[in-house]
Structures are given as C-alpha cells and as structure tokens.
Amino acid sequence: MTVRREPATPVLTVEDLSITFTQRGAAPTRAVDRVSFEIGAGEVVGLVGESGCGKSVTALAVMGLLADRNVEIGGRIAYAGTELLGLPRKRMRDLRGADLAMIFQDPLSALNPVVPVGRQITEMLSRHRGLRGRDADAEAVQLLGRVGIPDPERRLKEYPHQMSGGMRQRAMIAMAVSCGPRLLIADEPTTALDVTIQAQVLELLKDLVETEGTALLMITHDLGVVAGLCDRVNVLYAGRVVEAAPRHELFGNPVHPYTTGLLRSIPRMDGDRGVPLNPIRGSVNDLVAWADGCAFAPRCDRYELECLAGTPAVTELPGVDHEHRCVNPPGTPAVVR
Amino acid sequence: MSLLEVRDLKVHFPIRKGILLRRIVGYVQAVDGVSLSVDRGQTYGLVGESGCGKSTVGRAILRLNDITAGEVRLDGTDLAGLSTGAMRRQRHRLQMIFQDPMGSLDPRQNIESILGEGLAAHGMGGSRRERRKTLIDALDAVGLSANALARYPHEFSGGQRQRIGIARALVLQPDVIICDEPVSALDVSVQAQVLNLLEEIQEQTGVAYVVIAHDLAVVRHISDTVGVMYLGHIMEEAAADDLYAEPLHPYTKALMSAIPVPDPEVEAQRERILLTGDLPSPANPPAGCRFSSRCPWAQSTRCHDEIPALIEVRPGHRVACHWVEEIESGEIRPHEVEAEMVPASEIGVEIPTVEPPAVP
Amino acid sequence: MNLPGTATKAAKIDRLAELSVSSSDVRGRSLWLEAFSRLRRSPMAIVGAVIVSAFVIVAVAAPLLAPHDPTAQLWRGDVFPNRSIFVGPRAENPLGLDHAGRDLLSRMLVGARQSLMVGVVATLIGLSVGALIGGVSGAAAGMGRRLGRAVDSVLMRFVDMLLSIPALLIAISVAALLGPSLTTLMIAVGAAQVPIFARLLRGSMLAQSRSDFVTASIALGVRRPKVVVSHVLPNSLGPVLVQGTLTLATAIIEAAALSYLGLGSPDISRPEWGGMLADAQRFLGSAPHMALFPAVAIIITALGFTLLGEAMREALDPKLKK
Known part of the structure; x- marks a missing residue:
C-alpha cells in the first residue's frame, strides 16, 4: 500500500493538543502534552x-467526550476545517455519529445491552440520515452484511449478549460506519479478540478505508497491528509523541530509544529464537515530570543530564518525513549506566 | 521417562x-x-x-x-x-x-x-x-x-x-x-x-x-516444544523451530498467518489465511475434526465424521489431520468456507473455568 | 549538540532521582491502613464521626449530664396533673416537660443510652448470627464438594425463609414469647438483620473464593480451612463492616418503630426514644415538642451512622469514588 498524503484539507487536524486533569486538593496531572498529527481521507494514522x-484520552478529546469541568484542553482540534474545541454541544452531537465515529475495545460495554443490535443501528440511521421503518431496516441489514455478519436479517433482532465477541465488534463497526463517517476512531478494536478473529476485523477495517476513503485513527499498543495497517505512526510515551513517521520509515529507521527499545523487546514470530530479548528496564510508572525533561529518561540507556533540561524539542530528520523528541539520539555515543 | x-x-x-x-x-x-x-x-x-x-x-x-x-x-x-x-x-x-x-x-x-x-x-x-x-x-x-x-x-x-x-x-x-x-x-x-x-x-x-x-x-x-490446541484437542505438536518453519496443520497455518509482525515489509508480503466465522462452542463442537467447520482445506470425506489422531508425520512433528500429506503436496487446495454462525443459544453457555470451584 | 558523557555517573543518577516522580512513596501500608487514612480525610466520615461520638458520649455520660431525675414529676403550682396542660421549653427545662411532668431533656439523654444499647446489641446479634451462617455457608459452598453444597443449600433456604417473614412479625412473636422488654426489642431487631448479613458474607466469600490468590494458595498446598481463614474471610469482611455501620442506623430506627408499637420496655425509669415517640403520639396536637425532640434525635443519630457507613464503603473501595 502506498502512503496517500492529500494536499487538500486533512479530515482531522490535531495541533498542540494538551489535556490536563485538575482535581480539587491535588496537583493537576497532564495526560497529553502538545500532541500534533493530521489524518487525510483514506489514510490510517x-x-x-x-x-x-x-x-x-486523545481519542476521547477528538470525539468531544471529555467535556468536564475537571479537564482542561488546550491546542486545536479541527475536523475538515471546523474547529471542534468550543463547538456548541448540539453541533458536536450532530457531528458525532454522523461524521465522527468511534469503535471501542469492549463492544459489550459500548453497545446498549437491552436494545437489539438492529434497533441500535436503525436509531442511528433515523437520527442522522432520516431513514425510517422498512428503509432503515433494509439499510441495517445491508450494513451488517457489509461487515461480514452472516444471516443479517436474523441478527437484527438479537441482543449484544447473544453474539460472540468478534460478531459484536463487527456489529459495532457496522453501527459506527452506518452514517458514512469521514473519520473513524478505533480504540484498541482487536485487543479483546482472538488472533484469528483479530485478523478478520483488521481486514474489514482495511477494506473500509480503501473502499470508502474513511480516515482512520488507530489506537493500539500492538506494534504488529500498526505495521500491517497504519500509513503513519505516532509513538506516544507518557502523553507525548516521542516519534512520528510513515510506517516504513519508522520501522526501518527508528530513532527514539523508546521506539527502538520496544521493537527489540518484543518476541517476533519470524525472529531468531537464540537471540535473547532486550527489555526496557523499569516500568511505565518511573517518570520524570514533563517540565523537567524527557519522561523516558529513567528507563533510557542513553540518558544524559541534557535529557533533564526541560521539554525535549522536536527534531526533524533531514530529507525524510520523520520527527522525534530525543535529546541524545543514537549516532552520538551511547553511555550505558 | x-x-x-x-x-x-x-x-x-x-x-x-x-x-x-x-x-x-x-x-x-x-x-x-x-x-x-x-x-x-x-x-x-x-x-x-x-x-x-x-x-x-x-x-x-x-x-x-x-x-x-x-x-x-x-x-x-x-x-x-x-x-x-x-x-x-x-x-x-x-x-x-x-x-x-x-x-x-x-x-x-x-x-x-x-x-x-x-x-x-x-x-x-x-x-x-x-x-x-x-x-x-x-x-x-x-x-x-x-x-x-x-x-x-x-x-x-x-x-x-x-x-x-x-x-x-x-x-x-x-x-x-x-x-x-x-x-x-x-x-x-x-x-x-x-x-x-x-x-x-x-x-x-x-x-x-x-x-x-x-x-x-x-x-x-x-x-522447546509447542503444542497447538483447538477446542480441547492438540492439533499439532513439534519442536518450536520446526513448528514455525513448517506448520503442517491447517489451523496452525491460519493461526500463524493471523499474527501481526511488527515489520511493515513482512506484513506487506505475508499471505494471509483468513478464517471465516467464529470459534465453535466447546459445548457443541463439530463432529469429526474439531476444526472442520472453519478449515479451508476440509474435505467431504472423513473430516466431518472421523476424529483425526495425532500422528508423527516428520521426526518429532505430530499432526492431527487426515489430509496433511495431500495438503503439503498441493493435491488438496484451499477453498472458500461459508461462515458459520455459532447459534446464539450456545454462546450463553458459560464454561466454568473450575468445576467444582477451586475453592477451599 | 553539546557532548554528552561529560557529567559524572553519580551526578546523573542524583539528578534523575531528584526529578523522578516516584510512584511508590508509601511503604508497607496495608489496605486497612490505607482505607483508614482515606476515611480520615473524608468530610462525610468526619461529620458522621462527630455525630456518632457525640451520641456515644451522651449515652455513656447520661446520668451525669441529665439535669433532673428522668422519673421525677416536676409539676409546679401553675400546672395540675388532672388538667391536660403541657409545659413547653422553659428556662429550667430547656425541652419542656412530658405529659407526666418529667423533664424531657433528661429523659432524652437517658434515652440515648437505651437507644445506643438497642442499636449496638441488635446489630451485634444480627452481625454475629448472620456472619456465622453466611461464613459457614460460604466456606461450605466454596469447598465445592457435594456435602458442602448441601450444607450451603440448607442454610441459604433457611435464610430465605427468615427474609420472607416481616421483621414486625418476628418481633411480635418474640415479644409474645418473652413479653415486651428491651431484650425483646434487641432480639427482634437483630433477628431481622440476620439474613442480610448472612447473604452478604456468603456472596462476598464466594466471589473471593474464585480469585486467583485463593487458587494460588491451594496450589501452594495450603489446607483449605486455612485458606478460608487467612485469605477468603479477611477479603470478604469489608462489605460486612460497612453494612454493620449502616445497620446501626436502621436498628435504632427499627427499635424506635417497635417500641412505638408498644413492643418496647414498659419500664418508665428507662425511657427509650421510640417509646417516647409512642407516648407523644396521643398529645401530638397539644404538645408537639414531645414528639419533635425524640424524632429529631433519631434522625440525626441515624444520619450520623449512615454517613460513617457510606464513608467507610468509599474508603474500603476507592474505585467507587470518582
């Protein structure tokens, strides 16, 4: 698959997005710090x-599901040129479901357990597309068939708990794409599924993006899923994008020690079994506060005093579309503690 | 021993x-x-x-x-x-x-x-x-x-x-x-x-x-040795390297092809065997070979009525498939499988992890 | 880019330690301790604790605090017992006198002692009998053997039976057997709580029995009774403690309700809030203060225990709080 970079307005623009949770009596915690990315039509990020x-949290912010007085959101989120932050609730509700749709990790908790799956889809269709009665039913059947659910007429009347995990996830995808959204956000859509079912769902998402030109924001912890699906990858660590590049560039030439560390620590199906894994030490709880420097420093083999001198700046690699936030990237001599 | x-x-x-x-x-x-x-x-x-x-x-x-x-x-x-x-x-x-x-x-x-x-x-x-x-x-x-x-x-x-x-x-x-x-x-x-x-x-x-x-x-x-299980049976067993170098059972092949590898080059070249349908319920497994309901190589004879035994087909490499040699030689080709839904009534069957409860 | 590697290793480590956000400052604090420290910081718990301790102090020190003998008739020349004229709050009797000319404040203070006793003893009866049944049932069911399941079944059907009889009926039956008294009141109120505690502890124990740490203990070769005592039970007690605190509130209210119906102690020297309410009912029109003060006292005390119980629930299960 080739990387499609559209010159036109991207479907989603996120610029310097910062999200801070404030709590009475506690210091505010920043969950996301100056995250920026774009997604064009038919692109998977x-x-x-x-x-x-x-x-x-980033995904929830884009969907406008973080509106709470305990959350401060800074920066910019724009959908096809429309600023989403500060948009009236009503407008946001209209956009959500119709133009922006989301798939969650656990479809069982995201679907309404007491309403048949078919009705949940037809409700979306009537709300956003004005379809009623038979027309809505027919469209719902067509959608369920589209996501690969066999015997869709019968499935319409079934409740979520009557379906298997894979089928529920498909039903949720059917619901998400029912109104032809231009942006689809998938938050760990396959984590709860078995591998053979995961392969089916990933194939379905790929197919949707290719045929409908939907922009897909894929959120996952699985680098394997990323390698097979995403055009462009943003690696996050403790709320910051530490590295961003098109996938071939990122996997072929990873720079940030966190990215390289992850890649070296995962056992690979096609790897050499004799080579021991190279784990990253410590755990994600060992952090350095943002203002003080690189959050990854306590776990990093290349840690230097410079790493703790404030927020690491974004460095762009010359000639390629590849940026990272490492103060002391490989190439300069590594110091192993 | x-x-x-x-x-x-x-x-x-x-x-x-x-x-x-x-x-x-x-x-x-x-x-x-x-x-x-x-x-x-x-x-x-x-x-x-x-x-x-x-x-x-x-x-x-x-x-x-x-x-x-x-x-x-x-x-x-x-x-x-x-x-x-x-x-x-x-x-x-x-x-x-x-x-x-x-x-x-x-x-x-x-x-x-x-x-x-x-x-x-x-x-x-x-x-x-x-x-x-x-x-x-x-x-x-x-x-x-x-x-x-x-x-x-x-x-x-x-x-x-x-x-x-x-x-x-x-x-x-x-x-x-x-x-x-x-x-x-x-x-x-x-x-x-x-x-x-x-x-x-x-x-x-x-x-x-x-x-x-x-x-x-x-x-x-x-x-060192890996056994692949499907619905209560071991389908294939071999030394770890052999199994991955040469998976023989159709299920193992499908399973291995479904696993994403964190390398876009490999991902792009990989041939995927996409299984259709769900895993059947262990309360009501398919007759014959347990994998027959989803197997792209399933044949009309034997697969649906005879449970295949786990047989050593290569040294240290055991497979439970009636047609393993024919599949390897290319005599039997994979075909489309109609996705079979697991009846809703069966999904409701809760499989106890422990019976009687592993409790004092 | 400046040359890295110039700083000494020690300096680097120090700087890192200085800036690291340590995720585990707390060392060696058990969950009970953690819960207690959360409790101490909860406003709800503080209000509850203040009310409850005031109540307890009053109850314990009642004879010292009471300005008058609760049984003495304090009529004065302006009032005659045969004419139903009531004395409301006045300087020497801040809450007024009751229908028999006794000081209401003194009776309230002494009554606090009775109410506390009824509440505590009734709750203890309910908790101990209920926890015993629930604990045996939970342990038996957890054993998983045929006999265990049978024991569990029998006990639970018994509990279901208790649950289906209204508390009032139990109370009246007990009263019929023992005659109306404070003991009757406590047994009746306690009996009504038995099924709640039994079901709660059993459910909680069954849930814990399925947890991995119990399986791990069995896999280690620990004897089953020891597993129940050291793992299942301690992890099941939280909800029971919370329920116990909440029950103190309901027990006081229920005791009041039963004595209101005349099932309480007939002994006039030991007034009890519910009984006082019952007395007041006849004079509601002409002496509302007689009903008002005991009623308010019951409400505030019940509120105190409820607040404390709810705060405990939150403290023991921080996930509940958002």
Whole structure:
C-alpha cells in the first residue's frame, strides 16, 4: 500500500493538543502534552503506546467526550476545517455519529445491552440520515452484511449478549460506519479478540478505508497491528509523541530509544529464537515530570543530564518525513549506566 | 521417562440446569484427550485461542480441576489417582504463575506472608530466620530487594507484582511450574523482562515449564516444544523451530498467518489465511475434526465424521489431520468456507473455568 | 549538540532521582491502613464521626449530664396533673416537660443510652448470627464438594425463609414469647438483620473464593480451612463492616418503630426514644415538642451512622469514588 498524503484539507487536524486533569486538593496531572498529527481521507494514522500514554484520552478529546469541568484542553482540534474545541454541544452531537465515529475495545460495554443490535443501528440511521421503518431496516441489514455478519436479517433482532465477541465488534463497526463517517476512531478494536478473529476485523477495517476513503485513527499498543495497517505512526510515551513517521520509515529507521527499545523487546514470530530479548528496564510508572525533561529518561540507556533540561524539542530528520523528541539520539555515543 | 507426563487427559465439565435439582444436561468437553510430556530444564508451550482448553490443561495438571480421565505423571507418580491429602503434600513440586499479577496476590497480606505461605504449609524452611533468608533469596532471584517483604501488593507495579508471583512459585523449589499467560497482562515494554527472567531461572534451577499463552510469538520464544490446541484437542505438536518453519496443520497455518509482525515489509508480503466465522462452542463442537467447520482445506470425506489422531508425520512433528500429506503436496487446495454462525443459544453457555470451584 | 558523557555517573543518577516522580512513596501500608487514612480525610466520615461520638458520649455520660431525675414529676403550682396542660421549653427545662411532668431533656439523654444499647446489641446479634451462617455457608459452598453444597443449600433456604417473614412479625412473636422488654426489642431487631448479613458474607466469600490468590494458595498446598481463614474471610469482611455501620442506623430506627408499637420496655425509669415517640403520639396536637425532640434525635443519630457507613464503603473501595 502506498502512503496517500492529500494536499487538500486533512479530515482531522490535531495541533498542540494538551489535556490536563485538575482535581480539587491535588496537583493537576497532564495526560497529553502538545500532541500534533493530521489524518487525510483514506489514510490510517496510528497512535501507539502503553498504558497511561494518553492515546485513549486523545481519542476521547477528538470525539468531544471529555467535556468536564475537571479537564482542561488546550491546542486545536479541527475536523475538515471546523474547529471542534468550543463547538456548541448540539453541533458536536450532530457531528458525532454522523461524521465522527468511534469503535471501542469492549463492544459489550459500548453497545446498549437491552436494545437489539438492529434497533441500535436503525436509531442511528433515523437520527442522522432520516431513514425510517422498512428503509432503515433494509439499510441495517445491508450494513451488517457489509461487515461480514452472516444471516443479517436474523441478527437484527438479537441482543449484544447473544453474539460472540468478534460478531459484536463487527456489529459495532457496522453501527459506527452506518452514517458514512469521514473519520473513524478505533480504540484498541482487536485487543479483546482472538488472533484469528483479530485478523478478520483488521481486514474489514482495511477494506473500509480503501473502499470508502474513511480516515482512520488507530489506537493500539500492538506494534504488529500498526505495521500491517497504519500509513503513519505516532509513538506516544507518557502523553507525548516521542516519534512520528510513515510506517516504513519508522520501522526501518527508528530513532527514539523508546521506539527502538520496544521493537527489540518484543518476541517476533519470524525472529531468531537464540537471540535473547532486550527489555526496557523499569516500568511505565518511573517518570520524570514533563517540565523537567524527557519522561523516558529513567528507563533510557542513553540518558544524559541534557535529557533533564526541560521539554525535549522536536527534531526533524533531514530529507525524510520523520520527527522525534530525543535529546541524545543514537549516532552520538551511547553511555550505558 | 519424562519428568511430567500427561496421558490422554480429559476434563469434561457438566452443564447443569434447573434451580433445585441442578440436573446435568450435558458436558463441555474442555479437554478431550491431551497428551504431552516435559523434561527437566525444558519448556512445553501450549497455544490456542480462547475456549481451546489450554488453561484447563494447566489447572488439571495441578489438580485444580477435577480430572475426568487420563493420567498426570510426575516422576512416575500418577497425580490424578492421589487422595486430596496426598496431592496436597505433592503440591510443592508443582507450582503456578498466573496471568493477572494483581488478582493472584492477596491484597491484604504483605509480601512476606504471601511468599512464606507455601513453606509454612509444608513445614519447610526451618527456623524463622532461615525462612526469611529463603524468601530474600527468592526475591533476589527475581530482581527485587529484601525491603519488599514488609510491603503490600498494591504498592508495586504490574511487572514487579508478576515477579513476586514468580518468587512465590520459586520458594518451594518446584520441579515444574505452570505459567498461565505469564506476560499477557503486562505492558509491552515489561513483558520481555519477565520472559528473560523465566529463562534465567530455568537455566539456574533446571525447572521445567509448561507455558500456556495465546501469543504465539511469546510461546515460540520461550518454548522447546509447542503444542497447538483447538477446542480441547492438540492439533499439532513439534519442536518450536520446526513448528514455525513448517506448520503442517491447517489451523496452525491460519493461526500463524493471523499474527501481526511488527515489520511493515513482512506484513506487506505475508499471505494471509483468513478464517471465516467464529470459534465453535466447546459445548457443541463439530463432529469429526474439531476444526472442520472453519478449515479451508476440509474435505467431504472423513473430516466431518472421523476424529483425526495425532500422528508423527516428520521426526518429532505430530499432526492431527487426515489430509496433511495431500495438503503439503498441493493435491488438496484451499477453498472458500461459508461462515458459520455459532447459534446464539450456545454462546450463553458459560464454561466454568473450575468445576467444582477451586475453592477451599 | 553539546557532548554528552561529560557529567559524572553519580551526578546523573542524583539528578534523575531528584526529578523522578516516584510512584511508590508509601511503604508497607496495608489496605486497612490505607482505607483508614482515606476515611480520615473524608468530610462525610468526619461529620458522621462527630455525630456518632457525640451520641456515644451522651449515652455513656447520661446520668451525669441529665439535669433532673428522668422519673421525677416536676409539676409546679401553675400546672395540675388532672388538667391536660403541657409545659413547653422553659428556662429550667430547656425541652419542656412530658405529659407526666418529667423533664424531657433528661429523659432524652437517658434515652440515648437505651437507644445506643438497642442499636449496638441488635446489630451485634444480627452481625454475629448472620456472619456465622453466611461464613459457614460460604466456606461450605466454596469447598465445592457435594456435602458442602448441601450444607450451603440448607442454610441459604433457611435464610430465605427468615427474609420472607416481616421483621414486625418476628418481633411480635418474640415479644409474645418473652413479653415486651428491651431484650425483646434487641432480639427482634437483630433477628431481622440476620439474613442480610448472612447473604452478604456468603456472596462476598464466594466471589473471593474464585480469585486467583485463593487458587494460588491451594496450589501452594495450603489446607483449605486455612485458606478460608487467612485469605477468603479477611477479603470478604469489608462489605460486612460497612453494612454493620449502616445497620446501626436502621436498628435504632427499627427499635424506635417497635417500641412505638408498644413492643418496647414498659419500664418508665428507662425511657427509650421510640417509646417516647409512642407516648407523644396521643398529645401530638397539644404538645408537639414531645414528639419533635425524640424524632429529631433519631434522625440525626441515624444520619450520623449512615454517613460513617457510606464513608467507610468509599474508603474500603476507592474505585467507587470518582
């Protein structure tokens, strides 16, 4: 697959997005710090990272699901030129579902358990596309068939708990794409599924992007999923994009020690079994506060005093579309503690 | 003879219905005739998707499930035939590492009592002082310091908790450790630490592992021999390198082709065998070959009415498929499979992980 | 880019330690301690604790605090017992006199002692009997053997039976057997709580029995009874403690309700809030203060225990709080 970079307005623009949670009596915690990325039509952009890296919070912010007085959102989120931050609730509700749609990790908790799957889809169709009665039913059947659910007429009347995990996830995808959204956000859509089912769902998402030209924001912790699906990858660590590049560039020439560390620590199906894994030491809880420097420093083999001199700046590699936030990237001599 | 030998293990859970009498209306054949063996210092990896019975095998080896039929021989002693008391006295030889590093440590006890419990139960470890020393050694072996003893599980990160779980298993110096999804609940960057630790411990102590996991890459990395399970049966078993170099069973092929590799070049070239449909319910598995309902190579004869035996087709490489040679030679080509839905009524069947509940 | 590697290793490590956000400052604090420290910081718990301790102090020190003998008739020349004229709050009797000319404040203070006793003893009866049944049932069911399941079944059906009889009926039956007295009141109120505690503890124990740490203990070779005592039970007690605190509130209210119906102590020297309410009912029109003060006291005390119980629930299960 080739990387498609559209010169036209991107479907989604996120610029310097910062999200801070404030709590009475506690110091505010920043979950996301100056995250920027764009997604064009028919493009798949990945946000990769481990627990607590801010990937899901970013998705919720884009969907306008973070509006709370305990959350401060800074920066810019624009959908096809429309600023989403500060948009009236009503407008946001209209956009959500119709233009922006989201798929969650656990379809069982995201679907309404007491309403048949078919009705949940027809409700979306009537709300956003004005389809009623038979027309809505027919369209719902067509959608369920589209996502590969066999015997869709019968499935319409079934409740979420009557379906298997894979089928539920498909039903949720059907619901998400029912109104032809231009942006689809998938938050760990396959993490709860078995591998053979995961392969089916990933294939389905790929197909949707190719045929409908949907922009897809893929949120995952699985670098394998990213390698197979995403055109462009943003690696997040503790709320910051530490490295961003098109996938071939990122996997072929990773720069940030966190990215390289991750790649070297995952056992690979096609790797040499004799070579021991090279783990990153410590855990994601060992952090340095942002204002003080690189959050990854406590776990990094290349850590130097410079790493703790404030927020690491974005460095762009010359000639390629590849940027990172490492103060002391490989190439300069590594110092192993 | 091997250190641990499981022969023709069967674990069938009764499905009960009714409020008062709880009649048995059927059985879930969670494990149906599994055999495997592990030697000292070796690792047997058991992979499969949810509901394939791999965890049940692990629990049955530890007699945490009732065994319906078959033998579990540890150094020649059949554990399946032991009385509850006799089994309890054997337990220090077999240990377990759990998936959930939080749930497997009692949140109300400090690390010292969590680690020391096994020693106390078997009257091992000698004096208080010696016992403490043993615990500190075990913590040291997993890379934690002695000051962890006074602390509580919630004060550690996920990776550290998993290390404590490993230390608990090590304290009794077992011959075999069953590792049930030892890394799947951990952050990616921490998984490798735990995998390396497990390997290190094996090198030092010669303990045998049975590693149960859904992640083939993890299992392949750590195992010497790998068995692939599907709906209670082992479909294929081979040395780890052979299995990955040359998967012979259609299910293994499909499973391996479904696993994403973190390398876009490899991903782009890979040929995917996309299985259609869901995993059938273990309460109502397909007749004949368990994989026949989803197999792209399934034939109209034999596959649907005759359960294939696990036969050695290459040295050390056993496969349970009627048509393995024909598929390898290209005589049988894959075909489209109509996706079969698992009837909704069957999904409702809850498969008990433990029956009777593995509870005091 | 300036040359890295110039700083000494020690300086680097120091700087890192200085800036690191340590995720585990707390060392060696058990969950009970953690819960207690959360409790101490909860405003709800503080208000509850203040009310409850005031109540307890009053109850304990009642004879010292009471300005008058609660049984003495304090009529004065301006009032005649045969004419139903009531004395409301006045300087020497801040809450006024009751229908028999006794000082209401003194009776309230002494009554606090009775109410506390009824509440505590009734709750203890309910908790101990209920926890015993629930604990045996939970342990038996957890054993998983045929006999265990049978024991569990029998006990639970018994509990279901208790649950289906209204507390009032139990109370009246007990009163019929023992005659109306404070003891009757306590047994009746306590009996009504038994099924709640039994079901709660059993459910909680069954849930804990399925947890991995219990399986781990069994795999270590720990004897089953020891597993129950050292793992299952301690992890199941939280909800029971919370329920116990909440029950103190309901027990006081229920005791009041039962004595209102005349099932309480007939002994006039030991007034009880519910009984006082019952007395007041006849004079509601002409002497509302007689009903008002005991009623308010019951409400505030019940509120105090409820607040404390809710705060405990939150403290023991921080996930609940958002």
